[in-house]
Amino acid sequence: MKPFRLTILGSNAAFPCHGRLTSSVCVQYLQDYFIIDACESVQVRIQQYKIPIQKVKAIFISHLHGDHIFGLPGLLNSFSMHNRTKELLIVGPSGIKEYIETVFRITQGHLFFPLKILEINPKDRKTVYANKNIQIKSFPLNHRIETTGYRFNEVLSDYNIKKNAIQTYNLSVDEIKRIKKGENIMRNEKVVDYSTLVYKKAKPRSFAYCSDTIYDESIVEDIKDVQVLYHETTYLDELADKAEERGHSTAKQAAKMALLCQAKQLITGHYSPRYKYVDDIILEAKTIFKQTLKGYDGFILDLIPEE
Numbered sequence: 001m002k003p004f005r006l007t008i009l010g011s012n013a014a015f016p017c018h019g020r021l022t023s024s025v026c027v028q029y030l031q032d033y034f035i036i037d038a039c040e041s042v043q044v045r046i047q048q049y050k051i052p053i054q055k056v057k058a059i060f061i062s063h064l065h066g067d068h069i070f071g072l073p074g075l076l077n078s079f080s081m082h083n084r085t086k087e088l089l090i091v092g093p094s095g096i097k098e099y100i101e102t103v104f105r106i107t108q109g110h111l112f113f114p115l116k117i118l119e120i121n122p123k124d125r126k127t128v129y130a131n132k133n134i135q136i137k138s139f140p141l142n143h144r145i146e147t148t149g150y151r152f153n154e155v156l157s158d159y160n161i162k163k164n165a166i167q168t169y170n171l172s173v174d175e176i177k178r179i180k181k182g183e184n185i186m187r188n189e190k191v192v193d194y195s196t197l198v199y200k201k202a203k204p205r206s207f208a209y210c211s212d213t214i215y216d217e218s219i220v221e222d223i224k225d226v227q228v229l230y231h232e233t234t235y236l237d238e239l240a241d242k243a244e245e246r247g248h249s250t251a252k253q254a255a256k257m258a259l260l261c262q263a264k265q266l267i268t269g270h271y272s273p274r275y276k277y278v279d280d281i282i283l284e285a286k287t288i289f290k291q292t293l294k295g296y297d298g299f300i301l302d303l304i305p306e307e
């Protein structure tokens with residue numbers, strides 16, 4: 001099985017405290033690594049969890065609040081000092097290019113590898129990265145400033161055709177190609193379902209990152225049927241008013257979202273610094289969505305294919 005692993009690098013909101021850094025997640029698929037958000041000191045976590053910096057393909061930024069980007073210049077500088085030479089893609093809302101360029105200009109820093117910066121409109125829903133194994137899509141979140149969520153979808157190879165199907169239906173080369181892609185064919189004016197002609201394959205694995213955002217049902221379609229959902233749980237539900245005012249969600253709201261989109265698992269995070277211990281947040285989410293997992297700095301989850 002190809003590894004599809006999440007590592008939480010930071011799980012706090014606003015500023016680092018209680019042993020928690022602010023927001024950052026690493027997604028590994030096979031030999032490719034992706035970072036979402038770059039909290040202050042993220043480079044320390046990257047060393048701590050032995051994330052191979054030469055294999056980081058891209059960094060995705062959700063929005064330009066400091067607790068999500070204060071670690072980005074330091075991380076890039078660290079990559080350079082560790083002799084990275086390969087191009088790095090950075091995806092984020094407009095302003096990210098100016099932020100990076102300004103910091104490196106003022107500090108007279110220099111990177112020894114090329115940066116490719118893709119500024120996106122956070123209101124768009126589009127594919128921002130794709131290779132033969134993984135496709136990454138952006139979708140709008142609803143926060144105080146323009147914010148983007150990201151969804152990682154595994155791309156599985158074509159179906160394998162059952163040997164006897166070729167003989168039984170005397171399949172042409174073109175038909176074989178279509179069946180492998182999951183298309184039906186016609187025989188004697190009747191539809192032959194492709195699924196009867198191929199071996200079953202596992203459901204593609206997927207992960208969605210929703211931080212920061214208020215509870216917003218307009219994103220349900222974007223995260224529909226996702227296997228693992230990371231949704232911010234900044235507050236307990238007793239602070240629902242504050243959550244709305246600050247553009248955040250409560251544990252209950254995140255759990256409701258996991259239920260609505262039919263996720264298999266929910267990971268919590270982006271905890272307000274007011275909570276030294278976050279177990280009540282997990283318990284509150286679990287009252288609505290049982291498969292809630294406590295996100296914390298250093299939390300690792302391997303995505304297992306569903307039946």
Ligand SMILES: [Zn+2]
Nearest residue numbers: 063065143212
């Ligand atoms: Zn924010």
